Amino acid sequence: MLEMVFEMFTYPFMLRALGVGVLVSLCAALLGVSLVLKRYSMIGDGLSHVGFGALAIAAVANLSPLKVAIPIVVIAAFFLLRLSENSRLKGDSAIAVISTSALALGVLVISVGGGVNTDLNSYMFGSIYAMSGEDVTLSLILSAVVLFLFLLFYTRIFAVTFDESFARASGVRVGLYNMLIAALTAVTIVLGMRMMGAMLISALIIFPALTSMRVFKTFRGVVISSAAVAVICFVVGITLSYLLDAPGGASVVLTNLAAMLLFSLIGMVRKS
Numbered sequence: 001m002l003e004m005v006f007e008m009f010t011y012p013f014m015l016r017a018l019g020v021g022v023l024v025s026l027c028a029a030l031l032g033v034s035l036v037l038k039r040y041s042m043i044g045d046g047l048s049h050v051g052f053g054a055l056a057i058a059a060v061a062n063l064s065p066l067k068v069a070i071p072i073v074v075i076a077a078f079f080l081l082r083l084s085e086n087s088r089l090k091g092d093s094a095i096a097v098i099s100t101s102a103l104a105l106g107v108l109v110i111s112v113g114g115g116v117n118t119d120l121n122s123y124m125f126g127s128i129y130a131m132s133g134e135d136v137t138l139s140l141i142l143s144a145v146v147l148f149l150f151l152l153f154y155t156r157i158f159a160v161t162f163d164e165s166f167a168r169a170s171g172v173r174v175g176l177y178n179m180l181i182a183a184l185t186a187v188t189i190v191l192g193m194r195m196m197g198a199m200l201i202s203a204l205i206i207f208p209a210l211t212s213m214r215v216f217k218t219f220r221g222v223v224i225s226s227a228a229v230a231v232i233c234f235v236v237g238i239t240l241s242y243l244l245d246a247p248g249g250a251s252v253v254l255t256n257l258a259a260m261l262l263f264s265l266i267g268m269v270r271k272s
Contacts (some may be wrong), residue, residue: 008242016136017128017248021195021234023143025252027188028204029230030150033223034161034181036209043080044202046095047189050076052198053106060109066138069190076102077182128195128238128248139191146184157181158219196249204230207256214260214267233259 008014028044035043051073058068080098150157159167160177168174192201212225237252
């Protein structure tokens with residue numbers, strides 16, 4: 001068993017998967033705390049469907065998938081934010097309208113363009129082991145930017161997460177920082193689709209935050225715990241995927257589920 005684990009780190013594709021996966025998981029977990037508290041926990045699922053539609057268009061047009069998907073998903077995140085704030089469609093309803101429409105558009109484009117190819121399947125269901133050198137470089141750079149901006153504006157993000165009215169009264173530009181959260185989430189979603197797929201990427205956002213909230217009660221405690229849980233669960237999930245020859249995305253999600261059950265048990269024991 002240990003020999004197989006050590007052998008895993010001798011393969012370049014595994015090192016690429018671990019490097020990108022850890023950074024993207026970390027970004028998703030940090031942003032997920034704010035999204036869950038603001039009741040936007042399903043935004044990952046919605047934006048991943050938008051990303052799938054964008055990837056379908058890029059594939060049919062023979063364009064670079066990530067370079068096309070990132071700006072489209074960022075625009076969709078801004079539109080979703082405005083739609084939720086200024087219309088009768090709130091929260092999950094707005095997400096459902098945009099995500100189902102984008103998914104339908106993607107399926108239509110694929111059908112007209114001549115069917116599903118292997119690359120689009122990898123974005124739908126995840127293929128972290130097949131990442132190209134360009135994908136790895138772009139993912140590492142953008143993940144570092146997301147982490148830097150989150151840490152730089154941590155106090156502002158904390159303020160708009162808990163009480164937008166008080167933050168606005170204190171002089172914080174609430175709209176600007178809500179747009180920042182939306183943009184960072186959109187970039188993270190597109191990067192994560194390559195490793196988890198459109199169907200599973202929302203798990204990276206939801207699970208670490210919900211898991212940490214079972215034990216920790218302060219924002220800082222939940223953020224730190226979510227980051228640790230996300231990284232550990234990803235590494236364990238990918239390791240199990242390699243050892244058991246199982247799909248990487250599904251292994252990571254089930255590892256996160258096991259962690260949430262463990263933290264729930266710890267939380268119940270502490271209360272009793």
